[in-house]
């Protein structure tokens with residue numbers, strides 16, 4: 371009796387959950403709620419030994435491009451590998467967080483874990499969403515693969531979190547070192563007002579001031595800041611040698627560069643130095659000449675010269691079209707899927723055990739489109755080369771051209 375009562379309630383709950391999930395994707399009419407990857411889409415229904423990957427990313431709002439990039443990267447990997455790992459079909463279940471929405475991310479993760487019984491949860495473009503889901507990964511012993519979210523402490527929020535992307539302190543410390551080496555001594559700091567911005571601001575100050583520099587002022591701007599003009603004016607008035615910037619990828623970089631151009635920041639003799647989020651590959655062309663000469667540090671540039679990167683870009687174009695230039699988010703998706711594939715291979719046949727999977731991620735090495743990467747067995751965070759790049763024009767397009775590198779960088783933020 372009790373079991374019957376319980377199961378009918380379970381059905382109602384599942385139905386409600388289904389309705390919520392459908393409405394979550396309604397802003398993205400072209401996609402179904404659970405969408406198979408391009409590889410498996412033509413395959414027959416999943417068999418019991420299929421690998422299920424739940425992908426939680428934004429497809430709407432100011433961060434919509436982050437979801438498209440990550441999904442494109444994941445699908446590029448699957449497409450080049452026949453949509454399977456060691457002959458086991460990969461079923462990709464894509465969910466739209468709609469943006470910076472921790473509660474939605476949490477609900478979607480719950481559905482993927484409880485109802486869909488995925489083997490891995492993955493994606494996570496934005497820190498607050500990743501933070502909200504981490505306790506569920508712990509509770510369900512479910513490996514959670516971070517394909518972008520870059521606040522240092524995310525990997526400490528659950529022993530089931532592994533990150534293939536970057537951390538803000540990891541890419542910021544080399545920028546401060548480079549600035550000091552290049553005679554910059556006083557800097558104005560401007561970051562988005564949320565966890566990755568706080569990480570970037572703190573690391574820049576730490577490294578820069580330890581080397582004899584001075585951060586003369588530190589401003590925080592709203593995460594979706596519509597107008598940078600007042601901030602640019604304040605920076606101009608302070609007359610620093612450079613401004614250090616972190617804004618999340620998506621739309622903020624263009625807004626910052628527009629105000630900087632209109633208010634003549636460079637003409638006032640103030641250099642722009644930033645993490646690569648500012649000039650990420652998808653936003654850089656619309657910035658045009660105003661971005662020329664901006665120096666950034668990051669882990670990936672579409673201009674990175676390697677056979678792995680050429681293969682990646684070709685694979686991405688095949689699934690996402692040639693109009694969209696893949697950026698570091700797409701690489702995060704591609705490498706995250708590659709890491710999952712390597713772990714499935716290491717574990718061999720049978721149901722994926724969460725604990726064994728996390729052990730298998732530790733120490734994993736990949737030849738990424740960005741260069742070599744390794745998962746630190748201690749922290750489950752990525753170790754990688756950080757490049758110093760300058761924006762240059764090549765033909766009709768703009769690129770972050772790498773000219774110096776800091777190999778094997780660990781996250782200094784922990």
Ligand code: PHB
Pocket residue numbers: 495496497498518519520521566617618619647
């Ligand atoms: C983040 O929310 O962790 C995040 C988002 C976009 C970025 C970097 C970090 O470009």
